[in-house]
Amino acid sequence: MNIKSLISYSFVILVLGLVQILFLKNLALFGHAFGFLYLLGLLILPSTLRTIPLMLLAFVLGFVLDVFFETIGMHTAAATLFAFLKPIWLKAVSPTGGFDEAEEPSLLQIGLGRYVSYAFPLLFVYSLAFFIADQWGIGGFFSVLSKSFFSAVFTLFLTILAQLLFFRRKRGIA
Amino acid sequence: MLRILQFLYRVRAFLLFAFLEFLAIWMIVANNSPQGAAFFNSSNELVGSALKKQADVVQFFSLADANAALVEENARLKQELLGFQIKPDSMPLVIDSALEATFELKGARVVANSLRFSQNYLTLYKGSKDGIKPGMGVFNSQGIVGRVKSVSENYAVAFSVLNTSLLISAKIKSSEVFGSVQWDGVNTSEVQLLYVPRHVKASKGDTIITSGFNAIFPEGLLIGQISNVEVNKKDPNYLGITVKLSTDFSKLNYVYLVENTQIQELDSLYRKSDLPNEY
Numbered sequence: 462m463n464i465k466s467l468i469s470y471s472f473v474i475l476v477l478g479l480v481q482i483l484f485l486k487n488l489a490l491f492g493h494a495f496g497f498l499y500l501l502g503l504l505i506l507p508s509t510l511r512t513i514p515l516m517l518l519a520f521v522l523g524f525v526l527d528v529f530f531e532t533i534g535m536h537t538a539a540a541t542l543f544a545f546l547k548p549i550w551l552k553a554v555s556p557t558g559g560f561d562e563a564e565e566p567s568l569l570q571i572g573l574g575r576y577v578s579y580a581f582p583l584l585f586v587y588s589l590a591f592f593i594a595d596q597w598g599i600g601g602f603f604s605v606l607s608k609s610f611f612s613a614v615f616t617l618f619l620t621i622l623a624q625l626l627f628f629r630r631k632r633g634i635a
Numbered sequence: 636m637l638r639i640l641q642f643l644y645r646v647r648a649f650l651l652f653a654f655l656e657f658l659a660i661w662m663i664v665a666n667n668s669p670q671g672a673a674f675f676n677s678s679n680e681l682v683g684s685a686l687k688k689q690a691d692v693v694q695f696f697s698l699a700d701a702n703a704a705l706v707e708e709n710a711r712l713k714q715e716l717l718g719f720q721i722k723p724d725s726m727p728l729v730i731d732s733a734l735e736a737t738f739e740l741k742g743a744r745v746v747a748n749s750l751r752f753s754q755n756y757l758t759l760y761k762g763s764k765d766g767i768k769p770g771m772g773v774f775n776s777q778g779i780v781g782r783v784k785s786v787s788e789n790y791a792v793a794f795s796v797l798n799t800s801l802l803i804s805a806k807i808k809s810s811e812v813f814g815s816v817q818w819d820g821v822n823t824s825e826v827q828l829l830y831v832p833r834h835v836k837a838s839k840g841d842t843i844i845t846s847g848f849n850a851i852f853p854e855g856l857l858i859g860q861i862s863n864v865e866v867n868k869k870d871p872n873y874l875g876i877t878v879k880l881s882t883d884f885s886k887l888n889y890v891y892l893v894e895n896t897q898i899q900e901l902d903s904l905y906r907k908s909d910l911p912n913e914y
Contacts, residue, residue, distance in 0.1 A: 483689055486749060486751075487748070487749060487750050487751055487885075488751075489750075489751040492751070492822075492823065495751065511648075512648040512652075513647070513648055513651055516648070516651060516652060516655060517651075517655075520655050520658075520659070523659070527662075528679065528682050529682055529685075529686070529747075530749060530752070531747075531749060531752075531754075531755075531756035531758070531792065532749075532752055532754070533662050533663065533665075533666035534659045534660065534661075534662035534663030534664075534666060535659075535663060535752075537655075537658075537659040537662065538656055538659035538660055538663065541652065541655045541656055541659060542652075542656065545648070545649075545652040594660075594663055595752050595753050595754070596753055596820065599753055599799050599819065599820045
């Protein structure tokens with residue numbers, strides 16, 4: 462990763478984090494579907510970034526959100542799990558021979574079908590982990606499942622929208 | 636030995652993962668235990684000031700509503716005050732300790748408020764500098780809001796009533812039957828009134844107020860109105876009462892904090908007689 466893309470990725474993560482904190486905190490469609498848009502910042506990181514730095518980054522990011530949301534540990538735990546699974550899952554859904562090393566797994570680079578099959582399961586696992594922590598001891602099994610499912614769908618929709626609106630083809634960010 | 640080290644090196648990502656997850660879960664548990672000190676939360680100066688900046692912008696748009704609510708409350712209080720004004724024919728009374736004010740009120744601004752989780756908190760722009768202490772009750776002109784959890788110099792974090800770990804002692808106004816109010820984590824405008832036995836006649840529309848038993852809130856603050864009465868599904872000895880909250884948690888701007896000045900005396904009395912003091 463060269464210095465230019467490092468700066469652009471940091472910028473994207475910073476902006477997404479701010480959007481998450483300022484606008485998406487109390488937004489939940491029908492009180493059910495949460496938008497974890499900041500995960501887009503982790504999703505589009507290229508496969509060249511190894512698991513360990515990715516996990517540390519996710520841990521810090523989740524922790525910052527937790528401090529702002531008063532949900533200490535919940536985003537952190539879910540984001541760390543997300544980052545641990547991301548490289549494994551990316552490898553699993555890659556075409557034979559893998560993506561081009563420098564290529565980032567974003568919507569515009571890998572196409573809609575592949576993007577959904579890459580992002581959706583990860584977002585679902587993230588939401589599941591988050592809601593299990595949130596609803597521990599109160600929510601029923603199905604309420605957790607449905608919240609996770611709809612949050613994953615909503616987040617997927619938000620990430621697609623954000624990429625269509627703000628990302629340029631080829632290199633990084635608008 | 637070398638093999639073990641090689642093996643550990645190969646699974647280093649997983650080990651780090653396990654360690655970080657352990658850390659996160661420890662934080663969740665530590666933060667949620669009622670007695671546990673919270674090290675990191677939004678009463679932190681940096682986070683608090685960022686949240687306040689956000690509230691400065693957002694609350695600007697609801698200033699008119701906030702003002703209207705304050706004026707309304709002022710009018711009501713003035714009305715009540717008229718009834719208390721000393722008549723010229725009265726004679727001075729010697730005030731003894733029985734008539735001393737047991738509750739002190741303070742006002743604060745809400746800078747952050749969450750609704751969507753099962754453990755919701757408020758961040759208030761008043762801290763230990765202004766005499767805010769953990770355990771103080773929080774309410775506004777509509778009804779009860781929560782209880783202060785932790786305090787920093789300028790900010791305080793409070794449990795919202797919409798926090799499944801907060802129990803508030805309450806009673807039905809008409810029949811004086813008491814129970815505990817707790818949120819079940821489903822609907823942000825409804826809470827459950829627990830521990831009301833089945834023989835009690837409770838009907839839709841009855842007013843629920845604080846009981847004054849827990850020394851956090853004075854007696855008689857509004858909580859809400861009964862919206863549904865049925866037999867408790869989990870424990871058929873009790874009624875399952877759903878209460879519609881009078882407080883609109885999506886529009887909190889300003890709140891009052893109430894401190895029971897005699898809580899120390901009460902606490903030591905409870906301790907002397909080996910009674911657990913439930914909040």
